[in-house]
Amino acid sequence: MKTKLITAALAGIMAAAPALADLTFASLSYRTGPYAANGIPFADGYADYLTLLNERDGGIGGVPINLLECETGYNTEKGVECYESTKGEGVLAYAPLSTGITYQLIPKVTADGIALHTGGYGRTSAKNGEVFRNVFNFPANYWDGASVGIKHLLDINGGDIAGKKIALVYHNSAYGKEPIRTLEELSKKHGYELSLLPVDHPGQEQKSQWLQIRRDRPDYVLMWGWGVMNQVAIQEAVNIRFPMENFIGVWWSGSENDVMAAGAKANGYKALTFHNVGNNFPIFDDIQKHVVDTGKAAGAGDQIGTVLYNRGMYNAMLLTEAVKTAQAMTGNMDISQAEMIKGMEALEMTEDKMAALGLPGFGPSFSVSCQNHGGDGMVAVSQWDANAGTWSLISDYQQSDMSVLQPLIDADSSAFASENNITPNCN
């Protein structure tokens, strides 16, 4: 055992390699394990965008970017190890890419004064920036997703879904249970009937759930799925001939990976999204030229333009824009961790900014403030075209129903604040 400790000591020394560049980001990715298929494109997009900035612009404002990638395998303990091994290197913002790891890191980043960005996952009530000073979950969270999902149903039903039956098929975990409270509140408001169908991890066997859907004939099915559960659910929906256009998944159930296994019959399946899809943007030419062709791509280069790749890229883009904001605010190019948080709180995404980046219409326009760390909760609906093999947006970005969500967020965040003796403030 002693020899092991010595070898581990050596390893620890090796781990503490000096930081090479000045703007440091950490991506806790998972390219292995049960969710690797989803983790790979996301991590590729995240890394490729930062590589692009380094290759094309020499970093942000002339300061090069250093990306620390650490493999978590979607495992919380490894996530903690990753955080501890990288936090000494002046990381500006962490992207933990797992709700479980996010919960672990929230107290830690708060104690260490580092920003944590969870775009489209993580703790929903972190939207309340007065309580969660270091945690950002713009541009949208799960409750926004649930709310806009219902809004979409209202739209296609002429504003009235009273008496309709809506079933929620969800991953039986903290993540999957996220939308339930929102949907229950909304059902009081809009008068639909909600039925809940949990699927236990991993979700390879869902016959019971889909037989029940076939018997009960709900008008719409919403899904909060993850991993193999998505593919099986879509396949089973095809099998029971559930009309695919009435089947809406959250953004983690709406990638090419999820619909591919079901083939042509998955045509028409819908998914919520908070950014645009497809590879029809000018920036992809730059990525091709500066990143892929020079052999610096994080992956094989075959994931470019897929939904999850775009999401990784979008997340990286929001953070680098926050860096730019911070640089403009302070006049300091090599910003500190505290300045990064200020930059994120002052982040404003506009159509002009995105067009200038080569990403016209890629995401909603929104702004972040100290009170509101979650953006405006703008979510759109996308649809799968199996013949063309592409996703495309079928609606505009809509804002979630804040009159229902805000009380929920306030309740949850104030509970957290009182548990942890935090006085909400914005100084």
Place this chain on the structure above:
Amino acid sequence: MPEQLVFAMEVFLNGLMAGVLYALVALGFVLIYKASGIFNYAQGVMALFSAMTLVGIMEGQVPFSHLINAMLGTHVHHFGWHLPAVLGILLTMVVMVGLAWLVQVVIFRHLVNQEPIILFMATIGLAYFMEGFGDLMWGAEIKKLDVGLPQGINLWIDETTFNIFDYGFFIDNLDIVATIIAALLVGVLVAFSQYTKQGRAMRAVADDHQAALSVGVSLSFIWVMVWSVAGFVALVAGIMWGTKSGVQFSLSLIALKALPVLMLGGFTSIPGAIVGGLIIGVGEKLFEFAIGPIIGGATENWFAYVLALVFLVFRPQGLFGDKIIERV
């Protein structure tokens, strides 16, 4: 006929079909355990590995392409061929036989006469190794597996039952195919072990290693053969599950579905695996149907184990397991 009863019948039928799939996975465990006393934890990973290999061969993927590209800076991904399913399955079988041989020569030859728990541990090591090796060889992304099996609702059953009960039953075509294949597989296995020389030798080994050895049966040959057959069963299971969900890491978790089946049917009995699978399949589906909504659903995972546990309290050796005789 009351509506709920009709629904229950549908659930029952689907439970049977699910049970067949569980049994298919359990079969691989039983084969190896019977012949060599090894509880093969790696069976699930073998299913994943065989399915990945099958897709890789059919699609002409370059093995270890990621490693090669990372080390040599090249960009190789595909050989550019597409093989028919039959050829792919044959080639995959060759790989699985090679794997069986390797496992035998590298691992279990050195662990002859060890306690069961040690052998179990060795298969855990094997599972770890193959998990990394498979991903390294074929990549971790989801792969679509299409060997031409039909999927979707069976219309004939739907119509027929609709005429009788006024409610069309849902039976998945894939499940029907799986049932037929499983029946064939069991038939072939039984015929093989009853009527061929190697099959008899296999049964002799299962009965008593030393006695078999003393009448001239080659133990190592039999073990390679049994591992190959288990590899084949894993491939069949991998195809069935992989067709439904795509080939991905979670395929290796189907082993967990087989454990309660094994408990119930007994580790040493092929009919036990089949009957156990059917009981578990029907039991968990009916429980989820009847009790699930009351206590909040998603009960299938634990109910299978509780069901098996209750059985075991009354029959500690499983339904068809060898009677446990203990002498002081």
Place this chain on the structure above:
Amino acid sequence: MFYREAGDFKTSYQDDNQTFPIKFDRYRYYFMLFVAFAIIPFMINDYWVNAVFLPFLIYAIAAIGLNILTGYCGQVSLGTGGFMAVGAYAVYKLMTMFPEVSVLIHIVLAGVITAGVGVLFGLPSLRIKGFYLAVATLAAQFFLVWLFNRVPWFYNYSASGQISAPERTFLGEPITGPATEAWAAYLVCLVFVTLSAIVARNLTRGSLGRKWMAIRDMDIAAEIIGVNPLGAKLSAFAISSFFVGLSGALFFAVYLGAVEVGEVFGINKSFLVLFMIIIGGLGSIFGSFAGAAFLVLLPVFLKNVLVGGLGWPTDLAAHLEFMIVGGLIIVFLIAEPHGLAQLWRVTKEKLRLWPFPH
């Protein structure tokens, strides 16, 4: 030369029965304790504590617990993850219900609650044996995880279904929650590990431990010589679950701080702890430590070498890590089927005779 009995005279029964009969061993043990308690706390930082020491120490407690049940009493259990979850949720409920009571007492109480649950799920062991029992304990694993996920009372009706440890102090120093200093968390776990190891060691060589081993070697024979199988098996389940519950409570309260049951205490955890005791050595307290060290430190070490040292892509490194861990397990088993503890024992035998082996 140094490692020998000669000249080390025992003058009382107490001396004769001590855990480390050889002087050198004894000094080594005191030296280890001294280093662990008096030197390491001053040298470590967050990384060492959170990535290396805390998981190692906590898994060591769980491994000691499972080793009592599986290694000493012969009852294979795959419910460890579920029992750890009981410990974690018990300590969470106690911490939030009685905030004025010291959290250290809560951790011990969580162990006691887990012991009760363990006895309940240990009842089938009276009928079911061997691998059948292992699979039967999986029922506990899946049911408990489902239960904690299902019933909102266990997670205090929080919106996310996760539990997170509030800050609690001991002698004015926070030992749970984000403000905890690295050394404080380390010392808390170290105290629990040391006490657990001493208690377990003395239990296993007393009459209770002998009963367990008799049951393990052959339960019918044990019954004939007067061991009550009901008492022996259930006490093994109770004590084993106590330690496992303790480790679950520490895992949640001191190490992770926030936990989602299905992810952290899933079936993988049960397998991991079982792997630890088999690799370390069944029926050996030292083996529990060795196995925990092997499976906690090796992946961290490999990762740092492959990614940090050689600069490989993280995914290749992770795949290779699996292959190396799997390969090493096989190599160790072929070299020494009875685990690292046996290797250690053989080394000690050789040392005793060194440098004159004949």
